[in-house]
Structures are given as structure tokens and as C-alpha cells.
Amino acid sequence: MPILRQEPLTGEWVIIATDRARRPETFAPQKKEKKAPSPARVDNCPFCYGNEHMTPPEVLAYRDESPKADTPGWSLRVIPNKFPALEQSDNGEGLFIGNFFESCQGYGVHEVIIETPEHNRHLPDLNDYELALVLKSFEERLVSLAGDPKLKYVQIFRNHLREAGASIEHPHCQLLALPFTPPLLDIEYRRCRDYYEEEGRCLLCTLLEEEEKMGDRVVLENDSFLAFIPFAAPLPFTTWIAPRGHASSLEVSQDNWEAKLVPVLKGFLSKLSQKLEDPPYNLYLHLAPLRSEPLSYYHWHMEIIPKLTIVAGLEMATGTYINVSKPEEAAKFLREQKVNVESYK
Ligand SMILES: [Zn+2]
Ligand SMILES: [Zn+2]
Numbered sequence: 001m002p003i004l005r006q007e008p009l010t011g012e013w014v015i016i017a018t019d020r021a022r023r024p025e026t027f028a029p030q031k032k033e034k035k036a037p038s039p040a041r042v043d044n045c046p047f048c049y050g051n052e053h054m055t056p057p058e059v060l061a062y063r064d065e066s067p068k069a070d071t072p073g074w075s076l077r078v079i080p081n082k083f084p085a086l087e088q089s090d091n092g093e094g095l096f097i098g099n100f101f102e103s104c105q106g107y108g109v110h111e112v113i114i115e116t117p118e119h120n121r122h123l124p125d126l127n128d129y130e131l132a133l134v135l136k137s138f139e140e141r142l143v144s145l146a147g148d149p150k151l152k153y154v155q156i157f158r159n160h161l162r163e164a165g166a167s168i169e170h171p172h173c174q175l176l177a178l179p180f181t182p183p184l185l186d187i188e189y190r191r192c193r194d195y196y197e198e199e200g201r202c203l204l205c206t207l208l209e210e211e212e213k214m215g216d217r218v219v220l221e222n223d224s225f226l227a228f229i230p231f232a233a234p235l236p237f238t239t240w241i242a243p244r245g246h247a248s249s250l251e252v253s254q255d256n257w258e259a260k261l262v263p264v265l266k267g268f269l270s271k272l273s274q275k276l277e278d279p280p281y282n283l284y285l286h287l288a289p290l291r292s293e294p295l296s297y298y299h300w301h302m303e304i305i306p307k308l309t310i311v312a313g314l315e316m317a318t319g320t321y322i323n324v325s326k327p328e329e330a331a332k333f334l335r336e337q338k339v340n341v342e343s344y345k
């Protein structure tokens with residue numbers, strides 16, 4: 001008989017198929033066409049080293065060699081998106097317009113974080129230092145964007161491969177700073193606040209303790225971070241990574257959180273790639289609103305959703321998902337894959 005499970009953080013109900021459940025290994029493509037490996041540099045790729053003139057001027061870069069902006073010698077660059085979804089210009093008429101039909105100027109910031117100068121190195125291929133720089137850039141951009149009071153929330157996300165929405169092959173993440181708090185985040189904030197008021201503690205801290213105690217949905221962990229498949233995962237292999245220590249956003253996290261997250265993130269992405277043949281995925285962070293004081297009720301986390309099934313009518317109509325993979329089986333399947341990443345348990 002199928003089971004309904006409710007996700008504590010969002011309140012969403014998920015149907016976990018039992019009779020129709022697929023075994024974890026069936027999510028790996030049966031006959032994936034072997035693509036020729038990409039070269040380290042592609043002449044017409046705007047994100048490759050040597051092509052810095054093809055992008056808008058960088059807003060942040062980590063460079064070891066050349067101190068000159070928009071020249072080679074960098075290990076990470078953050079640039080404004082050349083075709084931004086939102087723009088940081090204000091016509092002075094006030095941001096929000098309308099009574100019944102509300103609208104708003106398309107105000108915001110859309111940036112691209114180019115994770116590496118090389119075209120063919122994805123997150124699991126980066127060394128620990130390089131991967132920590134990617135995470136550090138998130139924090140630096142948050143601190144900088146917090147200076148604009150019109151921006152309310154910064155969504156950091158990564159689309160891996162074309163099927164997950166990546167239009168440029170070169171490894172990159174994006175951020176979109178919005179002039180409002182997105183509704184999905186509002187739901188998480190509200191439920192976490194309610195829980196805190198009733199129970200006197202953070203919902204996610206409690207959830208992490210429960211996951212740890214049960215252990216059967218944990219994929220990997222170290223002293224500072226836990227990667228697990230949530231109890232009511234809406235889609236196969238949905239995984240969350242959260243800090244064990246309470247923190248509502250990156251800039252209020254414990255010192256050196258980046259270095260501690262690296263082995264868990266890299267370990268998880270390596271397992272996923274090896275077990276399911278480098279599937280497309282979306283990865284994103286859920287953080288406290290911009291400029292908020294450290295919040296005792298909200299706990300930041302990363303969500304990773306591999307694109308292995310098609311989201312269809314029922315899900316779109318109701319927000320209720322049918323997961324054809326049991327979270328515990330998916331976690332076990334990934335746990336079994338040994339990966340060559342040092343320093344995680
Ligand atoms: Zn490139
Ligand atoms: Zn917490």
C-alpha cells in the first residue's frame with residue numbers, strides 16, 4: 001500500500017509509491033550515449049579563460065596571478081548576466097504598482113558565478129580549495145547585495161546540464177536577487193517560526209537530530225554537515241545538505257564553514273555522478289532573508305534535485321508529488337558507493 005508522508009519543513013504531502021516503486025539502479029540511464037569529453041578551453045565560450053572580454057565586467061574575482069580585472073589569471077569570476085532576468089535600475093516611481101493586480105518594476109540583480117576558468121571541470125572535479133572558493137563567493141555576494149535595501153532575498157542556484165536548464169556548458173552557478181521574498185521561502189519561514197514558538201527550538205535542528213538517530217536516510221556526513229534524503233522527498237534522490245550547527249544564513253555561519261562543507265558536497269556529488277551516470281540536477285540554497293539578524297528559528301540548507309523523472313499534471317495542479325523511489329532505498333544505494341574523497345566519515 002502506498003504511504004503519504006508530510007514534509008515537516010514545508011508541510012507538503014508526498015505520495016511514496018510502494019508497489020510502483022522503482023529500484024534505485026533503474027534511475028541510471030540504460031544506454032547513455034557516450035559524449036566526446038569537452039576540452040579545457042572552447043574558443044567561443046564566454047566563460048572560458050582568455051575570453052573575459054566577451055562578458056560584462058566582473059563584480060568579483062579570485063585571482064592568483066594577474067591583479068588586473070577582466071584578464072586571465074583568475075580561479076573564479078562573478079559577472080553580471082549578459083541577458084539579465086531582472087535589472088538594478090529604478091525609474092524613481094516606486095517599486096510596487098497597482099491595487100488589485102499588483103506588479104513591480106523588474107528590479108533585481110542577476111549574476112553568474114563562473115566556478116573555474118576551465119570548460120570541462122565540474123564541481124566534483126575541483127580541488128578542495130577551488131570548491132571552497134565557490135562557496136566563499138556566495139557569502140561575499142550576499143554581503144555585498146545586502147547593501148541594497150530594495151533587495152529582499154538572494155536565490156543562489158545551479159543548473160547542471162542542459163536537461164536541468166543550463167544554457168551554457170561551462171561550469172557555473174547563478175544568483176538572482178529579488179525585491180520580494182519568494183512564497184516557498186515564506187512557507188518555510190512561517191512553519192519554522194510556528195514550530196519555534198510552540199517547541200522552543202529550531203525545526204531543522206530537531207529534524208537533523210531525528211535523521212541522525214534513524215540513520216537510514218543519511219547519505220554521508222562529517223562533524224559539521226549532514227547530507228540526507230528527506231523523509232518526504234518529493235522526487236527520486238532529492239537530497240538536502242545542512243549544517244549541524246544552527247545558522248540561519250551563510251554570513252552568520254561558523255568560521256570556515258566552506259572548508260567543512262566541501263568534503264560532504266563533493267562526496268555527495270561524486271556519489272550521484274558515479275551511481276547515476278552524471279545526471280542533470282538543480283541545486284539551490286535556502287537562506288534567511290537578506291539583512292536579517294541571526295534567526296533562532298530558521299536554519300539554512302542546500303537542496304539538490306536530480307532530474308530523473310518528469311514533473312506532470314498532478315504535481316503542477318496540486319503541488320503533491322508521487323515519488324517512485326523510497327528515500328531509504330535511494331540513500332542506501334548512494335551510501336554504498338565508495339568515493340575517493342578524504343576527510344568525511
Ligand atoms: Zn568555457
Ligand atoms: Zn537549527
Ligand SMILES: [Zn+2]
Nearest residue numbers: 188286301303
Ligand atoms: Zn528548503
